[in-house]
Amino acid sequence: MKRHRDESVAFSALFGLPAEVGLRTAAEALNLSPTTAYRRARNGDFPCRVRRAGRRYVVRLSDLMRALGIQEVRVRYDDIEAGARFASGEADT
Template sequence: MKRHRDESVAFSAVFGLPAEVGMRMAADALSLSLSTAYKRARSGEFPCPLRKVGRRYFVRLADLMRALGIQDVRVHYDDFETGARVARGRTDTWY
């Protein structure tokens, strides 16, 4: 039996979102001041896992979205194309 490849893509990928973000963007998204975000990172109380490179912290976008309660759903290409047609004001499905 032949497997069909997955014809879907993550919602975040559709909009070209980065795989990870820096501390400033994560703090803004979580409504934290930058100093509070760094304090929580140092104490291990940041709301999502962090990756530290040198003195900088990074947050995976998927973890940040999860902390915000945003689900990174899979979008099927057919649904994406249908949405584009509707946005253009065309509802016929035969083209």
Template sequence: MKGFTLAELHELPATVDLLTAARALGLGRTKAYELAKKGEFPCRVIRVGVAYLVPTAELLKLLGVDPPTSHKS
């Protein structure tokens, strides 16, 4: 499983699915779902129906990556 570049991390939407977050953290699918179900995933997981979503800002913070800066005037 290939990780993300810094540029790719900065292009992520406001939330990502559990597998995208797992990929960024270097976790496999099985381990990610196991941790999410136990409430032990390393950052907050939002349950929407059967889907698990991870706030990108929290994922970036966990990874020690500054959020992208806005260039709007």
């Protein structure tokens, strides 16, 4: 399949980040202790949306990034290729 030059990919997808993370991972990113994180998740006042997946709590990566003030940007394939050329020392033409 041939891609168009104007296609883009989400920054998190580019680096293979998971779509969801566990509550402990989210708590660590938000500088919360696990005990506080679980209590806040049970009470419904965790800093971002939490959902139950069986017996676990999970947080969507996009919600966690938003709570951290990180904008999920789209990256164009042309920029990825230009960055790779720059990193390898090739001149940009």
